[in-house]
Amino acid sequence: MVLTTQKGPRAIALNGDEAVALAAKQCDVDVVAAYPITPQTIIVERFSEYVHDGEVDTEFICTESEHSALTCCLAAAAVGARTFTATASAGLALMHEILYVTSGCRAPVVMAVANRALSAPINIHCDHSDSMVERDSGWIQIYSENSQEAYDSIIQAFRIAEHQELSLPTMVGLDGFFLSHTLENVSVLPDETVRKFVGQRQIPLVKNHEGKFVPYKLDPENPITIGPLDLHDYYFEHKRQQEEAMRKALGIIRKVHDEYAEVSGRRYGNGLVDSYRLEDAELVTICLGSTAGTVKTVVDQLRAKGVKAGLLRIRTFRPLPVQEIIKALQHVKAIAVMDRSCSFGGSGGPVFHEIRHVLYDSNIHPHVVNYIYGLGGRDMSQLLVQKIYRDLARILETGKIDKSIKFIGLRE
Amino acid sequence: MTEKSLELKHPYERFLRKERMPHIWCEGCGNGIILNCFVRALDELNIDLNNVVVVSGIGCIGRISGYTNTDSFHTTHGRPIAFATGVKLAKPKLKVVVISGDGDLFAIGGNHFIHAARRNVDITVICANNFIYGMTGGQYGPTTPLEAWTTTTPYGNIEHAFNLVHLAAASGAVYVSRWTALHVRRLKESIKKALQKEGFSFIEAVSQCPEIYGRYNKMKTAISMMKWFKEASEVRNFSDPAKAEISPDKIIVGEFVDIEKPSYGRLLREMKAKLKTKQK
Ligand SMILES: Cc1ncc(C[n+]2csc(CCOP(=O)(O)OP(=O)(O)O)c2C)c(N)n1
Ligand code: SF4
Ligand SMILES: [Mg+2]
Numbered sequence: 001m002v003l004t005t006q007k008g009p010r011a012i013a014l015n016g017d018e019a020v021a022l023a024a025k026q027c028d029v030d031v032v033a034a035y036p037i038t039p040q041t042i043i044v045e046r047f048s049e050y051v052h053d054g055e056v057d058t059e060f061i062c063t064e065s066e067h068s069a070l071t072c073c074l075a076a077a078a079v080g081a082r083t084f085t086a087t088a089s090a091g092l093a094l095m096h097e098i099l100y101v102t103s104g105c106r107a108p109v110v111m112a113v114a115n116r117a118l119s120a121p122i123n124i125h126c127d128h129s130d131s132m133v134e135r136d137s138g139w140i141q142i143y144s145e146n147s148q149e150a151y152d153s154i155i156q157a158f159r160i161a162e163h164q165e166l167s168l169p170t171m172v173g174l175d176g177f178f179l180s181h182t183l184e185n186v187s188v189l190p191d192e193t194v195r196k197f198v199g200q201r202q203i204p205l206v207k208n209h210e211g212k213f214v215p216y217k218l219d220p221e222n223p224i225t226i227g228p229l230d231l232h233d234y235y236f237e238h239k240r241q242q243e244e245a246m247r248k249a250l251g252i253i254r255k256v257h258d259e260y261a262e263v264s265g266r267r268y269g270n271g272l273v274d275s276y277r278l279e280d281a282e283l284v285t286i287c288l289g290s291t292a293g294t295v296k297t298v299v300d301q302l303r304a305k306g307v308k309a310g311l312l313r314i315r316t317f318r319p320l321p322v323q324e325i326i327k328a329l330q331h332v333k334a335i336a337v338m339d340r341s342c343s344f345g346g347s348g349g350p351v352f353h354e355i356r357h358v359l360y361d362s363n364i365h366p367h368v369v370n371y372i373y374g375l376g377g378r379d380m381s382q383l384l385v386q387k388i389y390r391d392l393a394r395i396l397e398t399g400k401i402d403k404s405i406k407f408i409g410l411r412e
Numbered sequence: 413m414t415e416k417s418l419e420l421k422h423p424y425e426r427f428l429r430k431e432r433m434p435h436i437w438c439e440g441c442g443n444g445i446i447l448n449c450f451v452r453a454l455d456e457l458n459i460d461l462n463n464v465v466v467v468s469g470i471g472c473i474g475r476i477s478g479y480t481n482t483d484s485f486h487t488t489h490g491r492p493i494a495f496a497t498g499v500k501l502a503k504p505k506l507k508v509v510v511i512s513g514d515g516d517l518f519a520i521g522g523n524h525f526i527h528a529a530r531r532n533v534d535i536t537v538i539c540a541n542n543f544i545y546g547m548t549g550g551q552y553g554p555t556t557p558l559e560a561w562t563t564t565t566p567y568g569n570i571e572h573a574f575n576l577v578h579l580a581a582a583s584g585a586v587y588v589s590r591w592t593a594l595h596v597r598r599l600k601e602s603i604k605k606a607l608q609k610e611g612f613s614f615i616e617a618v619s620q621c622p623e624i625y626g627r628y629n630k631m632k633t634a635i636s637m638m639k640w641f642k643e644a645s646e647v648r649n650f651s652d653p654a655k656a657e658i659s660p661d662k663i664i665v666g667e668f669v670d671i672e673k674p675s676y677g678r679l680l681r682e683m684k685a686k687l688k689t690k691q692k
Contacts, residue, residue, distance in 0.1 A: 035520070036548040036564075045549065048564040062551055062564050065490065065520040090488060094520075119488055122470065 007190060009264070014186045016147040016179035017042035020086065020112045020172070023154035025050045026194035030081035031059045033072035037091040038124045039176040040114040044086060066091035070098040070109070077107035078226050080217040082158065082201045085109065088176060089116035092130045096137070102169045103138025103242060105227050106216070108161035108201075109169045111139075112154060115289070115340075116176040117376040125377020126176040128288065129341040132350045138242050140170040140249055141318040143288040147184040149268055150174040152260065155194055156271075159256045164204045166245050166252055167216070175290040177377065189264060197263055246319040253316055272321035274313040275328055277303060281310025283392040284329065286355055287338040288314050291373075291380050298385040309389055320354055326362045334367040334392040340374045348372075348405040367395050370405045384409050427451035427461070429481050436475055440634025442593035442619030443473050446540050449596055449617075450511065451480070453603035464507045467496040469516035471547045473540035473619075476511050490520030493528045496535045504677050507607060510537045514555040515545040518574055522554070529583035532611040534675040538603065539576060539614070542621035550624030557658060561628040578653040580614040581669045587613035588653065588669035592641040593620055595665060602667065611675040618663060 014022065021043045024032070032051075034044045044062065051060040059076075063069040066087050073083040087095065092113055102109055113131050117123040131141060140160060144150040153172045161170040174180055189197075205213040206224070214222035230238060250272060257271025268274045276296050278284065283302075285295050292313040302309040312328050314321075329335065337356070339349020346353070352370035359368060371388055374380045388408065395401055422428075428451070437443045454464065461482050468477040470489035477484035487495040492510045500508045510517075517525050517539050528535065544550045544562050552562040552569050555576065559568040580588045587609045591599040599617055606613035620626060620637035631637045641663065648656075649666040656664040674682075 036545050036551045038548055041548050041551070041563075045551070045563045049566055052565070052567040062553075064522060064554060122486065122488075 009187045009189050011185045011187050013183050014147060014151075014188075015042065015181050015183050016144075016150045016174045017114065017181070018046055019147040019151035019184075019186045020154050020174065021046035021050070022188065023151045023194075024084045024110075024112075025056050026189070026191050027084075027155060027158045027198045028082065028195055029056070029058050029084045031073060031076035031083045032085065033061045033063050033069040033076075033083075034085050034087065035063055035066045035069050035091060037066070037088050039116060039180040040086045040088045040091070040112070042180065043112055043114070066094045067098060070095045070102060070111075073109045074098060074102045074105060074107045077102075077109050078105060078218050080201065080203055080215070080219070082162070083109045084111070086112040086114070088114040089118055089124075089130045092134060093118060096134065099134055099137040099139060099169075101227065104238070106167040106242075106245075107169060108167050110154065110157045110161050111169070111171045112150070113171050113173045114176045114180040115173050123376040124176070126178055127340045127375045127377065128173070129375070131171060131173050132341040134171075135318055135350060138168070138246070139318065140168055140246075140253070140316070141173065142170065142253075142316050143173040143314070144179065145268070145274070145290055145292045145313060147174070147179055147182070148186050148266070150179060151186055151188070152264060152266055152268075155189075155198060156253075156256050156260050158198045160249065160253055162201050163252050163256075164202050166249050167204055168242075168245055168249060173289060178290045187264075187266070193263055197260065249319050250316075250321055268315050269313070270324065272316045273324045273328055274315050276311040276313070278310035278312060278328060278332075280308060280331060282308040282331070282333040282396065283389055284310045284312055284332045284334070285336045285338060285385070285388060286312045286314065286351065288317060288351060289340065291338060291340070294380055294382055295385050298382050298389065301382075301386070302389055307389065307393070314351065317351075320358070322358050325355065325358055326364065329359075329364060329366065332364070332366050334369075334396045336369055336371055336388045336392055338371050338373055338388075342372050342375065352405070367392075367401060368404070369395065369401055371408045372405070373408045378409050380409060424448075424451050424455065427454060427481050428479055432478050435479055437472060438623040440620065440622045441472070442542065442617070442621070442634075443476065443540055445593040445596060446473070446511070446538065446599070446617050446619060447476055447479060449600040450509075450538070450603055452600045453607060456600070457604055457607060459507060459607070463505065464509065465496075465499050467492045467499065467508065467510045469512040469521060471513035471516050471545070472542075472621075473511060473513045474516060474547070490516055491524065492516065493521060493524040493535070493537065497528060497533050500533060500535055500677065504534070504681075508535045509607070510535060512537075512539065513546065514539055514541040514543065514576070515553040518554045518576065518579075519545075526579070526583040529580060529585045529612045529614070531676045532584060532586065532673055534611055534677045536603075536606045536609075536613045537615070538606075539616050540619045541576065541616050542619045542625055544621060544625050546621050546624060550621075550628065555658075557660065560625075562625070563628070573658070575653070575657045576616045577614075577656050577668045580616075581653045584612065584673075585614045585669060586611035586671050586673050587667075589614075589667040590616040590618065590656065590665050592618040592645055592663060592665060594638050594641040594645070598665075605670075610678065611673055618658070618665075
């Protein structure tokens, strides 16, 4: 059990899952519904302990599948509750149908995803295939670099998801095992600080069938219907509204991140993208999640040798911070985009698709190559990162790209 | 004696994939006993292993499809019955056996179970019921008894459990039995019977998980769990499955259902034959 009644922040040893559970606890969640799956299980186990120890006033249920878990959260959110769930891999895939229903109903559910490979063959280790396939599902996606960030991001996620102008479900990714099961010193805020920061769930007003403005929730006093049939008359407009809310989310994620920085003293770039020694960098790696830690170490090694290396970490992948990405890459000459998932039969990984696409319309045209790495938990070592930077240096020197999409760290 | 004659061969070696050993199961786990009973049943029935397919979902017991030296399918969590249905439809001559866990078959896969039983798909389903999701660390599931301790019920479970034999009988299974890992001979005999039945047969094998369920419920060793099985179980063949709920002091075991009903495969083939003669 973790005591958090202290006045100021405190560093305690937590793995990523525990950090997420603690954050959810401090956010005073009303309903948690989940189904166990490695490497997410610790989140739910810790949370059930909080419930049973009377440390939270949360309704908790271990449902019979992930499909039901998310449905339960969606419905609880529809009556005005603050809701949280967690999953990974096949569990997220099984939620697929309800992911779209949740975002379509504008239910601000917060979910932690302990990123793990998809079957078959079955594999319990980290890659981003599970959440990458859900990038179009209308959920905000934040990827954390370490357990500290997972903790901080969950707290921010409630503020973002429940923001009156958004009401958008939000998922926070933490790399399976690399973060979920690795002990780290996490600076934890006092319960009171978190509670104040997150506040009560705010419910936006919508116009009901009588033209009256009522809170957007199922309430017998002010009856409304959520999720009714919506054919060629208004469906399209509703989808357009979701897209608009996503665009608006860019500013709100930044704002919430800034406000959180004030109470915690911690920043992750501007909340959308986070850079490392990028100001004058020529050779740059772009990645998501915990790999950034390894890349930073290599960047330092290269910098010591005079190589102008840098890193851009995409923290918020949905909505994609297009302008911030272009701005961050202004001086860059060669880019390696790293994808921890594969779009079979496509042209490179999903992050690569987005980055190269964003650059097409921009004022800059650096060389861009793609590395698919680390599927099923294959380690991304410093040696491999060093090789990527060597490749980039060669591309810059010769102006030639032998192959723009490569697998790295693979037996070939 | 020459060295060669000293080489001892396990009598059931041909049923197992030696290259997959050692298995992942903990010391004292009931899953080994279930595997043992299954291969003995195959041996005694003299079934050609080439005609047997073992299908399992994900879980500790789910690893069994990797250990049996038959064709096998290690499927996704909750779906082995759907996979088995496909195999059986495409190759009706094969003996298709699903061996999977309580969580796999009755939580996430519960829907497949009731519909395969209702449809009377010609497969045998063996459920290793250890009362928890073992593989993911022992969370409570659909068969966890009331008040039992698990990793997600640190102060006791407040959900009512499924009575699996009642569920199977009500859903339409033609053969239903329950034994524990203590009842090795009867479990084996039951598997033999199920394998020979036409239609959907179901066996619940109550199995000890000393590592998690036992540890959390004051039965830290396999022996203490076996003692519980011994003291609590009572053989009542063909008693009312509705009254066979498992409780800390009573585990009713035995055969509950053994009836004849045409299988889905048979009805399908008959229908197709009828349509063909009509066309002529
Ligand atoms: C869709 C999905 N959700 C969750 C999991 C994680 N998972 C793997 S095995 C398992 C439970 C297995 O329990 P049971 O079927 O009772 O088998 P046991 O391990 O107890 O033998 C779970 C929840 C998964 N693999 N896929
Ligand atoms: S955890 Fe339990 S069910 Fe799984 S192998 Fe160990 S003893 Fe058996
Ligand atoms: Mg089980």
